[in-house]
Structures are given as structure tokens and as C-alpha cells.
Amino acid sequence: MIYFVAVAERAFASALEAMTDEELFTMMADLEIRSETWVKPSPHDEDFAKIVLTESAIERRFPGQMLKPYKEWQIRRTRRNCA
Numbered sequence: 001m002i003y004f005v006a007v008a009e010r011a012f013a014s015a016l017e018a019m020t021d022e023e024l025f026t027m028m029a030d031l032e033i034r035s036e037t038w039v040k041p042s043p044h045d046e047d048f049a050k051i052v053l054t055e056s057a058i059e060r061r062f063p064g065q066m067l068k069p070y071k072e073w074q075i076r077r078t079r080r081n082c083a
Contacts, residue, residue: 016057
């Protein structure tokens with residue numbers, strides 16, 4: 001079971017690298033929405049692992065900026081939806 005999880009996480013991380021910025025940010029937003037329903041988050045939860053991997057992919061793509069590009073994308077998206 002642990003091997004399967006490791007393979008699945010590597011496949012997910014590889015898929016993140018191939019995504020456009022828009023796709024990567026959309027994935028993060030979707031994962032955040034799903035995490036809002038968690039009663040008790042666990043590092044062993046699949047979505048928790050995906051959030052960590054997605055955050056890491058964003059940080060690698062935008063070195064030294066942490067999640068700032070993602071947060072700016074969220075603001076732009078919110079403004080577009082409110083207009």
C-alpha cells in the first residue's frame with residue numbers, strides 16, 4: 001500500500017510540473033475548497049498530500065515568492081467574478 005501511495009504521489013507531482021500556471025492555480029483552489037470539509041486533517045490524507053505537492057510545485061515555479069503568485073491569481077479571479 002505504501003508503494004502505491006508513493007507512486008501515485010510521484011505521478012501527481014509529475015502532472016503538476018506539466019500544467020500551465022492557470023491549471024496549477026486552479027488545482028490549488030480546488031484542493032483548498034475540498035480541504036474546507038475536513039473534520040480532522042491528516043498528513044496521511046490523499047488531498048493533504050496533494051496540497052503539499054501543489055504548494056511545492058508553485059514555490060518551485062516561482063522561486064522566493066512562496067505562494068504570492070497564487071494569492072494574486074485568486075484576487076484577480078475574484079475581481080473578474082464580481083464584475
